Amino acid sequence: MVCSIDHLASAAGVTALDRGGSAADAAIAANAVLAVTSPHMCGLGGDLFALVHDGSAPAGGAPGGTVRALNASGRAGSGADAGRLRGEGHRLMPHRLDVRSVPVPGCVDGWLALHARYGRLPLAELFAPAIRLARDGFPASPLLAPRVRDVADRPGAADLAGVRTAGDRVRRPGVARALEAVAAGGRAGFYLGEFGEGLLELGAGEYTRADLERAHADWVEPLRVRAFGHDVWSAPPNSQGYLLLLSLGILDGLDLPHSTTSAAWAHVLAGAARAAAHDRVAVLHEHATGLLSPAEIERRRAAAGRRDLPVPAADGDTTYLCAVDGDGLGVSLIQSNASGFGSFLFEPRTGINLHNRGIGFSLEPGHPAEYGPGRRPPHTLTPALVTRPDGSLRAVAGTMGGDAQPQILLQVLTRLLRHGQDPGAVIAAPRWRFGSDTGFDTWQRAKSAEGTVVELEDGTGWQDGLSALGHRVSPVPGGAFGHAHLIEVLPDGMLAGAADPRSLTGAAIGR
Structure with a gap:
């Protein structure tokens, strides 16, 4: 497929x-x-x-496989x-x-x-x-x-x-x-x-x-976090893939509502995303390490309810x-x-x-991501891959969306892994994102909770509930909330996939 x-x-x-x-x-x-x-x-x-x-399967024919990352x-x-x-x-x-x-x-x-x-x-x-x-x-x-x-x-x-x-x-x-x-x-x-x-x-x-x-191009060691009984993988820095994994690690230890139609569900996910990403501009560079340690996940989980953190956002053009x-x-x-x-x-x-x-790149003198010869800039590109505990492939997934890629994938993978929704429902479901002026400016111009707007796609039904929970909410009719795609490998080896209808001309084709 x-x-x-x-x-x-x-x-x-x-x-x-x-x-x-x-x-x-x-x-x-x-x-x-x-x-x-x-x-x-x-x-x-x-x-x-x-x-x-x-x-590949290890000796004995048991399920398994190796995950590799290409930068x-x-x-x-x-x-x-x-x-x-x-x-x-x-x-x-x-x-x-x-x-x-x-x-x-x-x-x-x-x-x-x-x-x-x-x-x-x-x-x-x-x-x-x-x-x-x-x-x-x-x-x-x-x-x-x-x-x-x-x-x-x-x-x-x-x-x-x-x-x-x-x-x-x-x-x-x-x-x-x-x-x-x-x-x-x-x-x-x-x-x-x-x-x-x-x-x-x-x-x-x-x-x-x-x-x-x-x-x-370099083959590099991928990053991994355990969440919802699965291993979720992404690319290491200079990719912002760690933000998806950190958000999932934070979320896995929070009290998440069972219903994805509840505004409280979006509220908890937004808190995890904010806690993971508020300091991206300071910590992400091509040589960054230690971003997914258990202690770091726990420290950020404790801040998931805070509203005074700068917030990442929003749109961008990628495929x-x-x-x-x-x-x-x-x-x-x-x-x-x-x-x-x-x-x-x-x-x-x-x-x-x-x-x-x-x-x-940063133009701050001495910043680890400062623009300079031969350096790679911090990157929004966030591929994702999911394996089962036995190492077998469960899913490949990703989205366009600039700074919002980890936010969109957090919703996609939570629906898939935590709530067991099928790929079609996962990809078509309405989304939230943090608002910004461009898809790439939030890291330079951090916004406090007072200035943060949670933008909602048509059909979420979360507006009143999120407002009651203290969020500034803005419906965005017809807005771009990413083109996400997903292929799931079912337990019997069959494939189920969905291309995002928001892309208008997309297709998931199997044989």
């Missing part, structure tokens, strides 16, 4: 499975299509994180200079239209690392659907079409300039060439080829050739996809430009838009 925001991508993933590919092949094929059809969310100019459950987030170029930015008057990293907020994109390195370890089919075969769509054209989705106006006049965005409404044909020949270059020449075909040359040109000293020669194959290999993959079209900058030769993940 493959779940993604685009039926074209999910279909490409299932085609890879039909041809004997692994779940990793399916994930790469699906992500390649999304890199073509969803430039407002992800692409070859962005970053990638993934979790993989290898489905394919790029590093700042050799020209990174926080002092220069401060001298120009910046207190925060530039949000858009500044190449200094563009670390070297890690997506392609991530695909290659995932394929090298778990792939079965050649990259040319996996990329074929994406290349065909990029060259021959695809219909602009209802999500893409209204966003194009943001960048239609930007240099390098000619491929998108003609889009007026959903269904308009879009061709991206430069992206097709980039995918062909990766298939033929590996990472050198991309990072040292047409794209790399254009990036060096655009960077004007931000990057060196050595920055592009350095691989930006999540997941795949599980017939051999039990499960992949939870999240890939992103960060904020919409990212930096609003386009590599001039291929027309690939570039992310702005560098907005996660």
Whole structure:
């Protein structure tokens, strides 16, 4: 089964499975299509994180498996200079239209690392659907079409300039060439080829050739917490995945109402999320450790009822996809430009838009996440994977949503693991989130409880109850509350999955 925001991508993933590919092949094929059809969310100019459950059984044939984490987030170029930015008057990293907020994109390195370890089919075969769509054209989705106006006049965005409404044909020949270059020449075909040359040109000293020669994907030790009788896994720092796990660890020791329709249920989850995340800006950096110790979980659990803590929030543009194959290999993959079209900058030769993940860096002198050469910024990308006590795979899950990703996944996994809801009900259920101005500013501009707004999606029924519990509540009709996807492996090996209806064109496809 493959779940993604685009039926074209999910279909490409299932085609890879039909041809004997692994779940990793399916994930790469699906992500390649999304890199073509969803430039407002992800692409070859962005970053990638993934979790993989290898489905292997230990000696004796008992259930089990190993979970591995892939960090394919790029590093700042050799020209990174926080002092220069401060001298120009910046207190925060530039949000858009500044190449200094563009670390070297890690997506392609991530695909290659995932394929090298778990792939079965050649990259040319996996990329074929994406290349065909990029060259021959695809219909602009209802999500893409209204966003194009943001960048239609930007240099390098000619491929998108003609889009007026959903269904308009879009061709991206430069992206097709980039995918062909990766298939033929590996990472050198991309990072040292047409794209790399254009990036060096655009960077004007931000990057060196050595920055592009350095691989930006690493297999790292995943983080884990026990909650609701399961092990929940996520990526370690520089990912904010620890926030999901910390929230679950806190929640597992609290008195949680049995009914998910109760406002008290949302109240308890919000308290756990606040206690986990209020100091993210101070503690999250690429070398952070000790964030999930039992003592730390207990300390934060004691603060879960406090209202005077700064609060994380809210929206952002990312894409999540997941795949599980017939051999039990499960992949939870999240890939992103960060904020919409990212930096609003386009590599001039291929027309690939570039992310702005560098907005996660700090400009505070001496901060462990300070912008500097070769450093990775704090990242919102939060893949999730769940295993049973015997080590077997229970679920892969994730969502878009910027700072709100851990909040959304906290609700998704609590419904699944604590309340036993099926994937369709879990994904479709209305959600809450903490409000903010952008999806990425809350860590820099902490808000007290007085300024905190709990935003509610249509249909929650929690408004009066949360208000009575002391929350400032704001209904957000038609608001973006994440595109979450989930595949559950049932005890008999059958798969149950759901793609988020909020994505409008998403699909969960099994075979």
